[in-house]
Amino acid sequence: MNPQPLILRVAIEAPLADSFDYLPSLDPPPLPWQPGLRLLVPFGRGERVGVLLALTDHTSHPLDRLKRVVRVLDPEPLFAAADLKLLTWAATYYQQPIGAALFAALPARLRDPEPLTPDTLPGLHATAAGHALALDTLSRAPKQRALLAALQAAPEGMTLAALTAQLGELGGAVRALRTKGLIAETRLAAAVDPSEHQPPATGPTLHAEQQAAVSAIAANLDAFGVFLLDGVTGSGKTEVYIRLIEQVIAQGRQALVIVPEIGLTPQLRARFRTRVSGPIAVLHSALNTRERERNWLRAARGEAHLILGTRSAVLAPIPRLGLIMVDEEHDDSLKQQDGLRYSGRDLAIRRAQLVGCPVVLGSATPALETLRNAQLGRYQWLRLTERAGGAQPPQISLLDIRNQPLRAGLSPVLREHMQAELRAGHQILLFLNRRGYAPVLTCHACGWVGECPHCDARLTLHLSERRLWCHHCGWSCRQPERCPACQDEDVRMLGRGTERLEDELIALFPETRIARLDRDSTRRQGALGRVLDAVHTGETQILLGTQMLAKGHDFPNVTLVGILELDHTLYASDFRAAERTAQLIIQVAGRAGRAEHRGRVVLQTRHPEHPLLQSLLHAGYTGFAEAALRERAEAELPPYSHLALARAEAPDPAQALDFLRQARACGEALAGEIPAEIISGIQLLGPIPAPMERRAGRYRAQLLIQCAERPRLQRFLAHWLRAVRTLPRRNGLRWSLDVDPRDLL
Numbered sequence: 186m187n188p189q190p191l192i193l194r195v196a197i198e199a200p201l202a203d204s205f206d207y208l209p210s211l212d213p214p215p216l217p218w219q220p221g222l223r224l225l226v227p228f229g230r231g232e233r234v235g236v237l238l239a240l241t242d243h244t245s246h247p248l249d250r251l252k253r254v255v256r257v258l259d260p261e262p263l264f265a266a267a268d269l270k271l272l273t274w275a276a277t278y279y280q281q282p283i284g285a286a287l288f289a290a291l292p293a294r295l296r297d298p299e300p301l302t303p304d305t306l307p308g309l310h311a312t313a314a315g316h317a318l319a320l321d322t323l324s325r326a327p328k329q330r331a332l333l334a335a336l337q338a339a340p341e342g343m344t345l346a347a348l349t350a351q352l353g354e355l356g357g358a359v360r361a362l363r364t365k366g367l368i369a370e371t372r373l374a375a376a377v378d379p380s381e382h383q384p385p386a387t388g389p390t391l392h393a394e395q396q397a398a399v400s401a402i403a404a405n406l407d408a409f410g411v412f413l414l415d416g417v418t419g420s421g422k423t424e425v426y427i428r429l430i431e432q433v434i435a436q437g438r439q440a441l442v443i444v445p446e447i448g449l450t451p452q453l454r455a456r457f458r459t460r461v462s463g464p465i466a467v468l469h470s471a472l473n474t475r476e477r478e479r480n481w482l483r484a485a486r487g488e489a490h491l492i493l494g495t496r497s498a499v500l501a502p503i504p505r506l507g508l509i510m511v512d513e514e515h516d517d518s519l520k521q522q523d524g525l526r527y528s529g530r531d532l533a534i535r536r537a538q539l540v541g542c543p544v545v546l547g548s549a550t551p552a553l554e555t556l557r558n559a560q561l562g563r564y565q566w567l568r569l570t571e572r573a574g575g576a577q578p579p580q581i582s583l584l585d586i587r588n589q590p591l592r593a594g595l596s597p598v599l600r601e602h603m604q605a606e607l608r609a610g611h612q613i614l615l616f617l618n619r620r621g622y623a624p625v626l627t628c629h630a631c632g633w634v635g636e637c638p639h640c641d642a643r644l645t646l647h648l649s650e651r652r653l654w655c656h657h658c659g660w661s662c663r664q665p666e667r668c669p670a671c672q673d674e675d676v677r678m679l680g681r682g683t684e685r686l687e688d689e690l691i692a693l694f695p696e697t698r699i700a701r702l703d704r705d706s707t708r709r710q711g712a713l714g715r716v717l718d719a720v721h722t723g724e725t726q727i728l729l730g731t732q733m734l735a736k737g738h739d740f741p742n743v744t745l746v747g748i749l750e751l752d753h754t755l756y757a758s759d760f761r762a763a764e765r766t767a768q769l770i771i772q773v774a775g776r777a778g779r780a781e782h783r784g785r786v787v788l789q790t791r792h793p794e795h796p797l798l799q800s801l802l803h804a805g806y807t808g809f810a811e812a813a814l815r816e817r818a819e820a821e822l823p824p825y826s827h828l829a830l831a832r833a834e835a836p837d838p839a840q841a842l843d844f845l846r847q848a849r850a851c852g853e854a855l856a857g858e859i860p861a862e863i864i865s866g867i868q869l870l871g872p873i874p875a876p877m878e879r880r881a882g883r884y885r886a887q888l889l890i891q892c893a894e895r896p897r898l899q900r901f902l903a904h905w906l907r908a909v910r911t912l913p914r915r916n917g918l919r920w921s922l923d924v925d926p927r928d929l930l
């Protein structure tokens with residue numbers, strides 16, 4: 186009798202297919218075959234990295250056609266069973282091959298057949314001769330003397346990083362001592378961040394609402410549950426996270442905190458560092474690849490007590506996961522916009538459910554779908570209605586700027602408030618959500634307007650660079666001195682971006698220290714930190730910037746926030762525009778008056794009667810959200826229905842629309858083939874050209890799939906995609922599916 190063959194089911198990053206079957210390598214692996222191992226396998230004409238999903242004894246392919254695994258890449262599996270379960274679920278839900286989910290979870294280097302980065306850092310130690318040497322013999326070479334003294338005091342050795350931090354640049358001292366045989370190179374454990382061993386600082390006494398929230402969640406640490414921590418800006422949500430993290434760590438488990446943009450809030454990271462005991466693994470894209478991988482491995486091996494990261498951290502293996510927190514859960518940057526198009530928040534909820542632990546969604550402006558779930562009782566609704574430490578809520582007022590004489594886009598009333606706050610020694614934030622100098626460059630003689638040759642979009646003038654930039658595809662050209670169409674010299678800039686506002690403010694407030702926070706001003710390494718530090722030290726008096734201002738900053742001395750122009754978003758076409766605008770206003774406003782001085786927020790508008798502004802002003806975000814949910818219900822839009830968006834793009838104008846027309850026909854043709862209860866209730870809307878039809882030289886179209894129930898939508902998509910994938914595609918056509926799309930652009 187033939188023994189049952191061992192078949193290895195492997196995920197590879199390849200389009201379409203779910204997984205691939207292989208036979209074991211002829212050389213026995215260094216450890217038993219087990220799911221989660223990274224393997225090198227033959228694929229096509231080359232070799233690829235794969236992840237072992239399952240061991241089985243059957244295959245739908247002829248056995249003699251199966252290839253053998255080349256080798257096992259790592260001495261340990263990288264994913265545990267629960268991790269693989271989550272990733273498999275994500276792949277199914279977002280209608281992607283499992284390989285796409287696994288490779289989205291892996292750090293970049295490990296997608297190639299590279300060995301794991303060792304968890305060590307380069308360092309130096311003193312040799313026996315070095316320990317024996319009297320330091321005085323080096324008195325003529327002070328750097329060498331200092332270096333040897335440091336190493337004599339550290340018998341295990343020190344990392345190069347620690348040595349430079351202590352002694353400054355080492356220069357030729359290392360080579361000199363090495364040549365003399367006094368020191369040698371070594372590798373040291375990377376885990377030596379001294380702050381990890383410091384006892385955590387104690388926090389403030391919780392106020393009653395914080396205490397109630399902590400108790401409610403802590404009472405349920407052993408079971409799945411979703412908690413909405415609905416706390417006004419400055420109410421101390423982070424403090425609630427910290428107390429829960431302490432408890433989870435004390436139980437020997439790991440906590441995961443997901444934030445929209447960690448790079449923007451070094452302060453938040455620092456706060457966790459001083460308050461949480463033990464190793465913290467930070468995961469975000471601004472880290473270099475090795476650092477990121479090392480942190481990822483520390484999460485995967487269960488060493489890190491806290492994992493703090495942006496959306497992809499939700500995919501990282503965390504074997505002893507005991508609690509997940511999603512901060513600013515309403516934020517769009519929690520949604521991945523290409524490849525595996527997942528929602529970091531939604532996956533966090535699913536993950537908590539699979540693991541059986543609580544998940545906390547925190548926000549001052551919860552997403553409408555989250556509020557709906559809380560209303561229905563699916564989420565436990567915890568409220569923090571007051572600011573921590575006795576701070577008052579900011580006072581928001583609308584300022585009608587019609588017929589007002591504006592200078593630098595500021596109305597007289599706002600300018601007066603600014604003068605008063607500056608005199609009192611306070612700080613001011615000005616919010617203008619448009620970077621660059623001017624959004625339009627036009628010829629006064631012939632009406633020419635600078636437009637991107639590749640997009641349906643205007644070019645933005647960046648005056649300091651003397652260039653016009655397309656903010657959609659990145660194309661740029663030199664700022665023309667004459668009109669390119671008629672050669673006239675009267676070329677004018679219209680409108681105002683942050684770069685122009687900065688220039689104008691300098692002229693208007695000459696004695697004042699002004700700084701700008703946007704993508705351009707923070708591009709250079711370290712620039713963001715410098716801008717934020719200067720606000721914290723009080724050096725900067727007026728900080729102006731884009732929505733980067735809105736993200737979670739805690740600037741205690743800011744007492745005035747001016748919101749200069751949001752009118753264009755009041756009439757935007759996306760059905761989520763109102764929700765986003767309301768969230769942005771409340772979040773920006775929430776930067777004012779976070780400590781002892783009360784904050785004032787002035788919102789300039791030409792549409793003071795607009796219902797969105799009126800409801801925000803009179804009923805706050807809660808009132809706005811109630812009205813907005815009623816509108817969504819009437820229009821049968823999410824959360825009262827569920828969406829998937831098929832997007833196509835191609836170099837020729839008609840091609841993308843054409844493809845989606847065929848895709849739609851595939852959907853309609855399913856009517857006879859699959860159960861009627863799946864088809865009924867599915868609506869196919871479109872295809873239509875995308876709101877910005879041409880981008881980066883490609884014409885884009887979209888087809889919306891809508892259904893009142895999620896499971897039915899899921900089943901439809903699975904059937905439908907099987908058909909759509911067989912459609913002929915002409916050269917250059919690309920398409921994708923976005924389940925639960927955040928924007929319809």
Ligand SMILES: Nc1ncnc2c1ncn2[C@@H]1O[C@H](COP(=O)(O)OP(=O)(O)OP(=O)(O)O)[C@@H](O)[C@H]1O
Nearest residue numbers: 389390391392418419420421422423424573574737
């Ligand atoms: N119980 C407390 N007593 C005194 N101060 C507190 C307390 N809890 C938090 N704080 C302080 O209040 C400020 C705001 O807290 P925190 O940043 O946690 O608020 P938040 O709700 O996360 O704010 P946002 O949503 O606006 O980012 C911080 O400076 C924090 O140290």
Ligand SMILES: [Zn+2]
Nearest residue numbers: 637640655658
């Ligand atoms: Zn462009």
